Amino acid sequence: MKQVFLSTIILVLISMGFMSCSKSSSSSSPSTATVNIKDMQFSPASVTIAAGGTVTWTNNDSMTHTVTSTGSAFNSGNLAAGKTYSFTFSTKGTYPYTCTIHPSMTGTVIVN
Template identity: 50%
Template sequence: MATVSIRDFSFIPGQLTVAAGDTVTWTNDDGTDHTVTADDGSFGSEPFGRGGTFAHTFAQSGTFPYHCDIHPEMRGTVTAG
């Protein structure tokens, strides 16, 4: 399982590589609500606040860019292979 921290209006790390079948968990360590939303709409969270989490399993190989719907300048990429 891999983790991404959301803090200072950033996804850390912004680029993550995992094996196909792995689950990534995002944790909001920021003081405001955020979402995790695939650019292609294939996965996404509702807004969640500090201490909240969102998890997604990347069942297939590929490159999955994502963003925060609330703060679209926040961007990240998961590569599953």
Template identity: 55%
Template sequence: MVAAVIVGSCSKSGGYSSGNNNTPPPGTANAVSIVNMSFSPANLTVSPGTTVTWTNNDAMTHTVTADDNSFNSGNMATGSKFSKAFAAAGTYPYHCSIHAGMTGTITVKAY
């Protein structure tokens, strides 16, 4: 008896194919944690249309403030969340306005 095996290719991501690129599909939410006086990850690359959510997991108040002041979370107590949708490609540096050494960057890149 001879058995034939047919190997096919399918995508687990619902039709999104990125080859070897691990970039999430457009519109996927991404998270940044505020912990130990830092943003984690400090640098995040997303697709246009992605909403990024920052969560303050630190014991003190922080902000998420764009360097150009285009967005500002206001004071975020422990456990607070702030979300921002990024529609246009570009680089969006931000910082905590309370703690000068805390910085991060969102890079929006069309794939």
């Protein structure tokens, strides 16, 4: 009787171990991200994607904006209201960007 009890305890401990393993599996960055341009802001201001992933910006504002990398990695040019711009990031790194029409608008893409 005591052995049955002990083996039950061991089985429970083993299954708990498996559960904690599956829970702690590493989460990788998504391959796509979207940024909403509205009220002269990039939202969210910072997005993180995996290398090879694509970020799409949508201008949901009433005026023209640009999505321009401060390191000249990408540049949407004039992005009229209602238009979208996508860029695929193949190289890991941190990419700050701005709107050249409204330099107070800033954002960051993190590629890891």
